[in-house]
Amino acid sequence: MTTTLFLSHPSLLPLNGGINFRDLGNKTLNNGTRIKPGVLFRSGSLDRLTENDQAFLVDQNLLQVIDYRDSSEIMDKPDRIWNGAHYHHAPANPLSKEVDANLDKLDKEILEQFDAKIFMSRLYELLPINNPAYKTLATLLQQPEKGGIVQHCAVGKDRTGVGSALVLFALGADLDTVMEDYLLTNITLAPYRDYLLNEHAKMMSESVVEKFAYVYSVKEEFLLTALNSINQHYGSIDIWLEKDIGLNIAAREKLQAYFLE
Numbered sequence: 001m002t003t004t005l006f007l008s009h010p011s012l013l014p015l016n017g018g019i020n021f022r023d024l025g026n027k028t029l030n031n032g033t034r035i036k037p038g039v040l041f042r043s044g045s046l047d048r049l050t051e052n053d054q055a056f057l058v059d060q061n062l063l064q065v066i067d068y069r070d071s072s073e074i075m076d077k078p079d080r081i082w083n084g085a086h087y088h089h090a091p092a093n094p095l096s097k098e099v100d101a102n103l104d105k106l107d108k109e110i111l112e113q114f115d116a117k118i119f120m121s122r123l124y125e126l127l128p129i130n131n132p133a134y135k136t137l138a139t140l141l142q143q144p145e146k147g148g149i150v151q152h153c154a155v156g157k158d159r160t161g162v163g164s165a166l167v168l169f170a171l172g173a174d175l176d177t178v179m180e181d182y183l184l185t186n187i188t189l190a191p192y193r194d195y196l197l198n199e200h201a202k203m204m205s206e207s208v209v210e211k212f213a214y215v216y217s218v219k220e221e222f223l224l225t226a227l228n229s230i231n232q233h234y235g236s237i238d239i240w241l242e243k244d245i246g247l248n249i250a251a252r253e254k255l256q257a258y259f260l261e
Contacts (some may be wrong), residue, residue, distance in 0.1 A: 013060075015053040017080075018191045019044030020156035024164060024181065029172050033260040039148045040259060041126075042164045044156035044192065045069065047077035054082035063147025064140050068092035068133050068159040078169055079153075088140065092133035092159040094126035095119075116191055116211040120158075127162045129233055130244060138245045141170070144258045147187040155192065157185050157218055162226055168246060169237050170252050171259055178223075185218045193217075 011022040021044070025037030038060060046065070049057075066088045067079060074089070081087050129136070141147050151167075153159040155174045161182050168178045200209050225238070234240040241247045248256070 003073050009184070009188060011184070013041075015049065015054070015056065017050045017053050019047035019048065019192050020185060021150075021152075022188055023210060024167060027168070027173065027177055027181070029177065029260070030174055031172065031255075035168075035171060036259055036261050039144065040154050041148065041234075042160050043150050043152040044080040044160075044189070045073070045077050045152060045154050046081070046150075049080040051081075053229065054080060058084060061147050062150055064088070064143075064149040066133075066137055066140060066149065066151045066163075068151065070096050074155055086146070090133035090136040092127065092131055092153065092163070093123075093210065094125060094129075094131060107251075114175075114208075114211055116214040117133050120215060121225055123158060124162070124222050124230070125229045127159065128166075128226050128230050128240070128244075129183040130236075133159070134163060134166055134245055135242055138170075138247050138251075141167065141255055142248075142251060150181035155188060155189055155196075155216065157216070158222070160220065161223065165223065166241070170241055170247050171256055173229075173253075179220060183218055183220065183225050189198060189216070190216075192253065204252070 007024075009155050011024075011026070012018070013021045013023065015021055020042070022042060023037055024040040024042060027035045027037045028233065029035070041062060044232050062082075065081060065085050067074065068090060070091055070093050071089075079087065137151060139150075140146075149161055151163045164181060165178045168181060193213075196216065197213055200246060204212075230237060230240045234243060238249075241252065242249070
């Protein structure tokens, strides 16, 4: 599925069963440094990986997997973990007690009442604030000797989107670079998103499918909601990284020394 897209966007890995699986490397930052390729990745769920995909990931020395999904999502679609990789479950959904991330499993009547815009706004407002999942991510980032890291959720968009923004900001990327990577999901997720919406259309009303189309999208206002929430709580990205995530200036300098070239 993603193999054809790999030809048109070099960040996507050539995996037959990959979902929005891409490399954060090769981005040039304002100070002229570049993020090393082959060490930091983001993805959707890993339940569709083939044996060839897994062998490819072993060859990449990609050995740290952080899964942001709820337990029910994992039960439905467990990751296929390759030889030598270490799996870390770090649920990141701040609305898990109210709305399970498996939205398509909700009752039809509930879905008819579901307000996608309010849901996405609340999700992004809460995701970056005091989220234990991103503290786990920070711990893994500070142990690069253990191998490459892939952070993922269901489709690699929201929970992973905020996590990827965290990584890029910690490495010194500016907002334009972070936003560009975030919005790229509209392209790299397109085949799988279309597949999901076609499946939903077989069982759901047109109005509910439209809600899912909104939820499966990435929009500039989503990430800006998260950044505004960070600024309201902490005053700046730098203070958030230090006080909430545990990455002070010294820790970030170590990350930059390792992950930049």
